[in-house]
Structure formats: structure tokens, C-alpha cells
Amino acid sequence: MPGVTVPRGRMLADGVPYPDVFDAETQVASDEQWFDFWEGLADRYEALGEGALAAGHHVSAGQWLWHASLSAHYAQFMWFHEPDRREAGQRRKVELYRRAAPHLSPPAERVELAFEGATIPGYLRLPEGGDGPFPCVVVIGGLESTKEESLLFENMCLARGMATFAFDGPGQGEMFFEVKLRPDFERYTSAVVDHLVQRPEIDDERLGVIGRSLGGHYAPRSASADDRFKVAVAWGACFDLSDFDSMPEHTQHGFVYVTGLEDLADARTYLQQSLDLSDVASRMRSPLYVLHGKHDQIFSMAQVERFREGFAHVPLVIDVESEGEHCAHNMGQIVRPRMADWLSDHLLGR
Amino acid sequence: MPGVTVPRGRMLADGVPYPDVFDAETQVASDEQWFDFWEGLADRYEALGEGALAAGHHVSAGQWLWHASLSAHYAQFMWFHEPDRREAGQRRKVELYRRAAPHLSPPAERVELAFEGATIPGYLRLPEGGDGPFPCVVVIGGLESTKEESLLFENMCLARGMATFAFDGPGQGEMFFEVKLRPDFERYTSAVVDHLVQRPEIDDERLGVIGRSLGGHYAPRSASADDRFKVAVAWGACFDLSDFDSMPEHTQHGFVYVTGLEDLADARTYLQQSLDLSDVASRMRSPLYVLHGKHDQIFSMAQVERFREGFAHVPLVIDVESEGEHCAHNMGQIVRPRMADWLSDHLLGR
Numbered sequence: 001m002p003g004v005t006v007p008r009g010r011m012l013a014d015g016v017p018y019p020d021v022f023d024a025e026t027q028v029a030s031d032e033q034w035f036d037f038w039e040g041l042a043d044r045y046e047a048l049g050e051g052a053l054a055a056g057h058h059v060s061a062g063q064w065l066w067h068a069s070l071s072a073h074y075a076q077f078m079w080f081h082e083p084d085r086r087e088a089g090q091r092r093k094v095e096l097y098r099r100a101a102p103h104l105s106p107p108a109e110r111v112e113l114a115f116e117g118a119t120i121p122g123y124l125r126l127p128e129g130g131d132g133p134f135p136c137v138v139v140i141g142g143l144e145s146t147k148e149e150s151l152l153f154e155n156m157c158l159a160r161g162m163a164t165f166a167f168d169g170p171g172q173g174e175m176f177f178e179v180k181l182r183p184d185f186e187r188y189t190s191a192v193v194d195h196l197v198q199r200p201e202i203d204d205e206r207l208g209v210i211g212r213s214l215g216g217h218y219a220p221r222s223a224s225a226d227d228r229f230k231v232a233v234a235w236g237a238c239f240d241l242s243d244f245d246s247m248p249e250h251t252q253h254g255f256v257y258v259t260g261l262e263d264l265a266d267a268r269t270y271l272q273q274s275l276d277l278s279d280v281a282s283r284m285r286s287p288l289y290v291l292h293g294k295h296d297q298i299f300s301m302a303q304v305e306r307f308r309e310g311f312a313h314v315p316l317v318i319d320v321e322s323e324g325e326h327c328a329h330n331m332g333q334i335v336r337p338r339m340a341d342w343l344s345d346h347l348l349g350r
Numbered sequence: 351m352p353g354v355t356v357p358r359g360r361m362l363a364d365g366v367p368y369p370d371v372f373d374a375e376t377q378v379a380s381d382e383q384w385f386d387f388w389e390g391l392a393d394r395y396e397a398l399g400e401g402a403l404a405a406g407h408h409v410s411a412g413q414w415l416w417h418a419s420l421s422a423h424y425a426q427f428m429w430f431h432e433p434d435r436r437e438a439g440q441r442r443k444v445e446l447y448r449r450a451a452p453h454l455s456p457p458a459e460r461v462e463l464a465f466e467g468a469t470i471p472g473y474l475r476l477p478e479g480g481d482g483p484f485p486c487v488v489v490i491g492g493l494e495s496t497k498e499e500s501l502l503f504e505n506m507c508l509a510r511g512m513a514t515f516a517f518d519g520p521g522q523g524e525m526f527f528e529v530k531l532r533p534d535f536e537r538y539t540s541a542v543v544d545h546l547v548q549r550p551e552i553d554d555e556r557l558g559v560i561g562r563s564l565g566g567h568y569a570p571r572s573a574s575a576d577d578r579f580k581v582a583v584a585w586g587a588c589f590d591l592s593d594f595d596s597m598p599e600h601t602q603h604g605f606v607y608v609t610g611l612e613d614l615a616d617a618r619t620y621l622q623q624s625l626d627l628s629d630v631a632s633r634m635r636s637p638l639y640v641l642h643g644k645h646d647q648i649f650s651m652a653q654v655e656r657f658r659e660g661f662a663h664v665p666l667v668i669d670v671e672s673e674g675e676h677c678a679h680n681m682g683q684i685v686r687p688r689m690a691d692w693l694s695d696h697l698l699g700r
Contacts (some may be wrong), residue, residue: 009369017683018362048684052691059509060687067683105509129479159409159455333367333417334398337410341402 009325013332015152016070024074035085038075039092042068046096053103062103069096069148077144078250080257087177094121094174097148104151106158111165115191118178122167122192123147126201127158135206135347136196138189138229139166140222142213142236143254146173150212156340161348163202167192169218171258180260183274189222197228206230206347210339212327213298214238217275220288220311224280231346232284233339236327237292238299239306240276244268247298281310289317289342291335293324317342359675363682365502366420374424385435388425389442392418396446403453412453419446419498427494428600430607437527444471444524447498454501456508461515465541468528472517472542473497476551477508485556485697486546488539488579489516490572492563492586493604496523500562506690511698513552517542519568521608530610533624539572547578556580556697560689562677563648564588567625570638570661574630581696582634583689586677587642588649589656590626594618597648631660639667639692641685643674667692 011021020041028037045068052061076089101108101123108123127134137157139150147166154164168174169188171181189209197204208231211219216236223232244252256267290307292299301320308318321328321335328335361371370391378387395418402411426439451458451473458473477484487507489500497516504514518524519538521531539559547554558581561569566586573582594602606617640657642649651670658668671678671685678685 012362012368018368019359019680019683052687055691057687057691057694059506060691063683063687156409330369333369333413337402337407337413341405341407341410344407 007326007329009330009332010327011070011074013152013329013336014070014149015066016074017067020071035075035079035082035089038071039089042071042075042092042096044068045071049096049100058103059105062100062105065096065100066104066151069093069100072096073146073148078254080250080253083257086257090174090176093146093148111167111195113191113195115188118175120167120169120188120191121147121174122165124199124201125154125158125164127161127163130161132163132201133203134161134163134201135208136163136165136202137343137347138192138196138207138209138222139164140169140189140209140211140215140218141166141172142211142215143171143251143258145213145215148173153336153340156336157343160340160344162208162344165192165196176258181255181258181271181274185218186222186225186280189218190226190228193226193228204228208232208343208347210235210343212236214275216290216299216327217277220284220307221277221280223286223288224277224284227285229286231286231343232288233343234288234290234307235339236296236299237290237303237307238275239303239310240278241272243298243300243303244272246300251298277306277310282313284311284314287315287317287346289319289339291319291328291339292321293326293328293330294320294322295324296326298326357676357679359680359682360677361420361424363502363679363686364420364499365416366424367417370421385425385429385432385439388421389439392421392425392442392446394418395421399446399450408453409455412450412455415446415450416454416501419443419450422446423496423498428604430600430603433607440524440526443496443498458501461517461545463541463545465538468525470517470519470538470541471497471524472515474549474551475504475508475514477511477513480511482513482551483553484511484513484551485558486513486515486552487693487697488542488546488557488559488572489514490519490539490559490561490565490568491516491522492561492565493521493601493608495563495565498523503686503690506686507693510690510694512558512690512694515542515546526608531605531608531621531624535568536572536575536630539568540576540578543576543578554578558582558693558697560585560693562586564625566640566649566677567627570634570657571627571630573636573638574627574634577635579636581636581638581693583639583641583693584657585641585689586646586649587640587653587657588625589653589660590628591622593648593650593653594622596650601648627656627660632663634661634664637665637667637696639669639689641669641678641689642671643676643678643680644670644672645674646676648676 045064049065072093076086079086106128111122113120150166170179209219210233212235216234217238223229259267261267395414399414422443426436429436456478461472463470520529559569560583562585566584567588573579609617611617
């Protein structure tokens with residue numbers, strides 16, 4: 001893909017098998033081969049998953065169909081210049097994860113919530129063992145990261161006794177085909193909460209929300225607008241889009257793509273108006289944890305300062321990792337357990 | 351370490367965080383810095399683990415102390431030329447894993463079995479949920495791989511409903527300091543079985559054994575000698591040591607080290623006499639799965655043929671991975687679930 005560095009840290013921390021990452025770095029001779037390379041891996045893992053299902057090997061089926069889904073994800077994740085192929089890859093990712101879902105440990109239950117003429121798709125997972133109702137962490141993706149990528153982080157929450165609900169909102173994943181990026185993402189999150197509080201497995205008094213990358217905007221936005229969230233995590237500091245002009249070109253393309261607008265200048269204006277926490281931050285009541293990598297090339301350190309000012313009225317933890325890249329994905333083994341612990345401290349107590 | 355390539359595939363498949371592997375490849379300027387580099391990582395993870403314990407974060411404590419143990423393992427794993435430092439690293443690895451054990455998911459129970467004046471150390475893990483007694487997979491390490499390295503493979507067995515018991519036998523891990531490599535490893539495995547069949551949590555009619563690398567010799571040896579094993583897996587084909595002279599120099603050093611002998615020629619003779627399945631193969635009664643990487647630089651393809659001949663009288667699966675390196679560690683995401691499935695097919699039925 002033109003100008004895109006392989007996001008090794010993110011891929012490995014999210015569960016892409018390392019041989020695939022290394023093969024992508026060493027065998028993909030040109031950017032144009034990228035899509036087909038990953039679709040080929042999706043083919044391979046899909047076949048393994050189907051074989052496992054036929055043999056009654058459900059644990060392996062879940063693992064391999066999940067690998068297939070991740071492969072299809074990375075085929076299309078930055079493929080904004082060919083929307084038809086991107087859509088095909090996106091829909092394939094969704095379908096592969098849907099087939100993996102019942103075989104994951106613990107399984108993921110697909111939930112489809114009707115909301116204003118569209119469907120919000122998500123996955124609920126409950127801790128194995130123990131008695132509910134469980135606290136629940138709502139997990140939000142970013143510009144191109146979706147509900148199919150958070151399995152390993154969900155596992156960290158689940159291992160600590162918290163349920164998880166990962167969903168795609170406006171502009172994200174499969175929902176993009178129904179609803180583009182909008183200034184009121186928080187209303188979709190609240191629709192998710194409306195569902196969760198009706199589930200007997202979930203404790204409606206112990207809800208948290210975490211969002212990564214652009215989700216580091218959506219999560220605090222959602223918690224500011226909905227007091228049913230008792231705690232929030234911004235996994236990457238995105239207070240507003242004032243950094244837009246200095247972002248990598250492919251990230252700019254991605255932002256324009258998810259707006260559904262044609263013109264860069266129009267999209268830029270729309271994005272900067274739509275994505276700004278200034279209007280909601282003062283309404284926030286819950287503790288907030290902000291994780292940021294100092295070497296983030298998308299969101300600058302100025303974003304961290306805006307969080308510090310905008311959320312000074314709530315219990316605020318600012319965790320800037322001096323060696324961290326975007327979302328500190330390059331040190332996932334350290335920052336991810338830490339975020340999960342912080343959530344569990346607030347939702348389960350120590 | 352002189353002449354040792356970083357075993358990237360093995361390390362990542364066994365749970366070493368990828369940033370550490372990449373740092374080892376890019377920041378360790380000389381072989382002599384290797385030991386201190388990994389000990390430094392062990393320090394870092396140990397401090398994180400201690401902090402997590404103090405904060406009541408038991409899941410993170412388990413993860414970080416396990417990372418610390420793996421780091422200490424890789425400090426010393428090929429450090430045969432300085433036995434004092436190797437012993438310090440080995441003992442540190444053991445101690446760190448011991449502290450991680452109660453916090454793993456599921457926890458690992460340390461077991462110490464008195465046997466002929468020595469102590470066989472092992473860890474028993476039981477599947478979470480479900481009713482026992484459980485089938486159990488006995489997990490054996492290799493020349494320098496030990497019971498502290500198999501956590502992720504154990505997790506695959508546990509997820510499929512099988513308990514695991516990983517132990518160090520003669521010449522391995524902490525037991526090396528009591529008993530060097532011997533020609534009767536199988537007697538130590540049978541001592542483990544003597545313990546397992548007395549445990550109410552374990553179904554004594556459903557025991558399997560798997561060994562990796564040199565354990566690909568010990569596992570079939572143990573199953574040949576003890577009919578209580580219903581199934582065996584050689585994770586790497588090591589029928590005998592006829593390949594000794596063509597092995598990498600550091601592997602030869604390792605073999606000499608674990609014999610406790612001083613002289614290379616003496617050790618070579620002792621090893622080739624001690625490690626040969628010819629005397630026991632005909633007694634094997636259980637199905638056997640042999641996994642081998644075609645590009646294995648330690649055990650040649652001739653070993654596979656010896657398995658094919660020596661075990662022709664039992665149900666035999668020979669799985670040679672044409673892209674596989676030693677133990678096919680470079681394709682763990684494919685071969686490891688497959689071995690776990692094969693074990694579960696025999697111990698749990700489909």
C-alpha cells in the first residue's frame with residue numbers, strides 16, 4: 001500500500017501470527033500485491049477452519065477462522081483507493097469473524113441492534129465461570145479498526161471477570177455501509193448501553209468504555225454523554241482533529257473515506273467540526289484514563305494537553321509512554337494489562 | 351552467543367513478547383551482551399509483576415512473572431560456556447515461574463516427586479470448568495527447553511478439556527543439578543505417571559505424552575516403556591543421535607553439557623548409546639504422531655525414516671512440514687493446534 005509501513009506492533013499484539021507479519025514484510029514485493037497476499041492467507045486459514053469444523057475441532061476452528069478474519073482485515077485496512085475491493089475485504093472479514101464467534105473461548109454472541117433505520121452490529125462475550133451479572137466493558141474501534149480486532153484485549157478483560165461488548169459505530173467496519181462518520185457517535189454508544197442494561201447477564205451499574213485510536217475520541221465522548229458509564233479509557237489521545245494536516249497521507253485518505261465525502265477540503269472541514277470533545281468534555285463525570293505513545297505519528301502530544309485541560313474536573317490518569325508508538329501498540333504486553341487492570345479496579349474493586 | 355541464531359519462531363510461539371525478540375535482534379551488539387540483555391528484561395518484568403501483586407492485580411502478575419521467567423530462560427538457554435552464569439539464569443527462571451504459577455489462568459500447581467534420592471519437579475494444570483477426572487497430557491521439554499516454556503501449548507490442551515503435567519527429567523532445567531542426562535529417562539516419566547494415577551482429578555485411563563525437540567525422543571521412549579500412556583506425540587523426530595556430528599556446534603556443546611562429562615568424545619559415545627529408540631520401539635502399543643520440520647538443522651529427515659520403520663507396528667501419523675524449521679516452531683499457529691487436536695481426539699474422543 002502506498003506509503004504505509006507495516007504496523008507490526010499492532011498486528012502482533014492483536015493476534016496476527018508472526019510468520020504472516022514477517023512474510024508481509026519480506027515477500028510482498030510491491031504495494032499492489034498487499035491485498036492479494038493477505039486474501040491468500042485468509043483463504044488458507046479459512047480452509048483450515050473449515051477442516052477443523054468438519055473434524056469437530058471447534059477450538060481450532062475458532063482460532064483459524066479468527067486468523068482468517070484478521071488476514072482479510074489487513075488486506076483492506078488501508079485500501080481506500082479501491083473502494084470495491086475494500087468493501088469486499090471488509091465484508092469477508094465480517095463474515096469470517098461471524099463464523100469464528102461461536103467457537104471462541106469464551107464464545108462471542110453476535111448482537112444486531114436496530115437504531116434509526118440502521119443496524120448496530122456487536123459481539124457480547126461473558127466471563128467463563130463465576131456468577132453474573134457481570135460488569136461490562138464496551139470496546140470501540142477507530143478509523144479502520146473494528147470489533148473483529150479486539151479479541152485479545154477482550155480476553156484480558158474477561159480473564160479479570162468483566163464481560164465485553166465490541167461494536168462498530170458510524171463510519172466503522174460493516175456499519176460504514178449504512179452510516180458514515182457522524183458528529184454524534186455517542187448516540188450509537190448509548191443505544192448499545194440501552195441494550196446492555198436490559199441483559200440479565202450484565203450489571204447495569206458497572207459499565208465502562210474503552211476506545212482505541214480514533215476510538216480514543218469516541219470513548220470519552222460516549223462517557224461524557226452517558227452517565228451510565230462509570231469509567232472510560234482513551235487508548236490513544238484524540239481530543240480533536242487539529243492534527244489533520246500533519247497526519248500521514250493514507251490516514252487522511254482514511255478519514256475522507258469514512259465521511260463518504262468526495263472532496264478533501266469538505267471532508268476536512270466536516271471532520272474538524274464533527275470530532276471535537278470541546279462541546280462535551282465538561283459533562284464528563286467518570287474517571288478517565290488516557291494512554292498515549294509519545295512517538296504517535298497520527299495524534300500529537302498537543303492532544304494529550306487538551307485532554308489534561310478538558311477533563312481536569314474528573315479523576316484523570318494521563319499515561320504517556322515515552323517509547324510508545326501509536327496507541328503504544330509496540331508495547332502491548334505492558335500497557336494493555338495495565339488498562340485492563342485499571343478498568344477492573346473501577347468496575348470490580350480490588 | 352557464539353554462532354546462535356535468535357530462534358524467533360520458537361520464542362514468539364512460546365510467548366516472548368515480540369518487542370523483546372526484535373530488540374534482541376537489533377540491539378544486542380555482541381554475543382557477550384546477550385545474557386545481560388535478557389536478564390535486564392527479566393528485571394523489568396519481575397518489577398512489573400511485583401507491582402501487580404502489591405496492587406492486587408493477579409492476572410497481570412501471572413503474565414509479567416511468566417514473561418520474566420521466559421526472559422531469564424533465554425538469557426541462559428545456550429550459555430553452556432559459562433556454567434556458573436547458566437546455573438544462575440536457570441535457577442532464576444525456575445524461581446520466577448514458581449511465583450507466576452498460582453496466578454496463571456488456570457493456575458499451575460507445583461509438584462515435587464521424590465524419586466531415587468532426587469526430586470522430579472513439575473506443574474499440574476487442570477481445565478477450568480467442567481467435571482473431572484480429566485484426561486492428562488504429560489509435557490516433556492528437550493535439550494534446554496524446560497517445563498517453564500510450555501505454557502501456551504498447555505493452554506491449547508486445557509482449552510480442549512485436557513489437564514497438563516509438565517516436568518523436568520534428567521539433564522533438564524532444575525533437575526540437571528541433581529541428575530544429568532541418563533539412558534533411562536522413561537523411568538522418571540513413569541514416576542510422574544505413578545503420581546498422576548493417584549490424583550483424583552486425573553483419569554488414569556486417559557493419559558498422553560508429548561515431547562518437543564529432544565523430548566521427541568523422550569516421549570515415544572516413555573510411551574514405549576509404560577502402557578499407561580494411551581497416545582504419544584514426538585514434536586520433532588529424534589530417534590537416535592546419529593546426526594550428532596552434523597549438528598550446530600552450540601547444540602553439540604549443549605548435549606555435552608547435560609551429560610556432565612568433560613570430554614567431547616566421551617560424551618558423544620555416551621549420548622549415542624543412551625539416546626536410541628531401537629531397544630524400546632517394538633514395545634510401543636499406543637498411536638504415535640511425529641511432527642517434523644523438513645528444514646530442521648538439528649534432526650535430519652533420516653530420523654523421520656527411522657520412526658517410520660521403528661514404529662510401523664502402531665498407528666503412526668508422520669507429519670513432515672515442508673516449510674518447517676526445527677519442531678516447525680516457525681508455523682506454530684498451524685502445527686500446535688493440530689497436535690492438541692490429535693491428542694484430544696484420542697483422549698477425549700470427537
